[in-house]
Amino acid sequence: VPEDQVCVRLLLVSGLKTDLLLAPKDSVEDLKNRIFNNWPSDWTGERPETPANLRVLLRGKFLEPILTMGDAKIPIGQTTTCHLLIKN
Numbered sequence: 119v120p121e122d123q124v125c126v127r128l129l130l131v132s133g134l135k136t137d138l139l140l141a142p143k144d145s146v147e148d149l150k151n152r153i154f155n156n157w158p159s160d161w162t163g164e165r166p167e168t169p170a171n172l173r174v175l176l177r178g179k180f181l182e183p184i185l186t187m188g189d190a191k192i193p194i195g196q197t198t199t200c201h202l203l204i205k206n
Contacts, residue, residue, distance in 0.1 A: 124193065124196070128200055129200070131201075146185050173204075176190060
């Protein structure tokens with residue numbers, strides 16, 4: 119992981135996962151848009167209708183879309199696992 123970025127490992131309930139590199143100033147909304155627009159091809163049957171249908175869970179708390187990675191205290195230069203929930 120580059121020292122100026124954060125790596126978010128998104129984990130679905132089904133156990134499927136993918137990693138995204140983001141800047142600390144990127145918001146949760148940016149993360150949701152990026153995963154929606156670059157939906158992993160092996161995540162068939164799980165695709166949400168819109169990015170708004172995605173919820174990101176970190177340490178038992180839902181992350182608000184306006185929070186940045188820095189605001190959420192996601193460490194720079196490391197990989198942090200978040201759960202990704204789909205609410206259709």
